[in-house]
Amino acid sequence: DVKVTQSSRYLVKRTGEKVFLECVQDMDHENMFWYRQDPGLGLRLIYFSYDVKMKEKGDIPEGYSVSREKKERFSLILESASTNQTSMYLCASRPHDRVYGYTFGSGTRLTVV
C-alpha cells in the first residue's frame, strides 16, 4: 500500500515562528499536494508539486511556501506563523498518470498561539 507519512500529528507553535511541516511518500509518486482542513470549509489546496523542484500555487497560498528537493519529500513552510493558520494540514500524493491514485497522510494538527 502507498504510504504518505506526515512527521508530526500535533504541533504547537508561537506566533511569528517559522514552521516546517514534512511529508514523505514511499511509492515514487510524481505529484504531491498540501491541503488545509477547517470545519465548514472542507479541504482547500495550498500548494502542489509535479516533480522535484517544481511547485504550483493552489487556492490559498498566502503565508505559505513549499520545498521539494527530493521526489519523496514535500515540505510546507509557514514563514511567520499566525493564529489564523491554526488548522489541520493534510499531505497527499498520486502518480502522474493516475488521477484516481490520490492518497492522503494522517494529517498534522497545528495550533499557533
Add this chain to the structure above:
Amino acid sequence: GENVEQHPSTLSVQEGDSAVIKCTYSDSASNYFPWYKQELGKGPQLIIDIRSNVGEKKDQRIAVTLNKTAKHFSLHITETQPEDSAVYFCAASNVNGNQFYFGTGTSLTVIP
C-alpha cells in the same frame, strides 16, 4: 473555478438504514468524482469513485450515482453499520487531476 457543494452537513441514521449524501458541481469539464471517508484522527481515504462516462458504480454496500446533465452526484450507503460513522467528502476533478475541489463534508453518525 470549480465549486462543489455537499449536503447535508450532518446525518444521523439508525443502524441498518440507508444513508445518502449529495453533491453538486459547477464545472462541466470535471469528469472524475471520488468520495473519501475520514475517521477520527486519520486522513481521508478513498472509498469509491466514478468517472463521467459511467452513471453508477457499486462496491458492496456503497454506491455512487452521477447525473452529468444536472451536475450532481450522490453517495449511497445501504445497511449502515456503526463503523460507517465518519466524515465523508465528495470531490470533483478534471482529467489532469491537478486539483481536486472538495465539498465541505458530511458527518455521518450511525446509531446502534
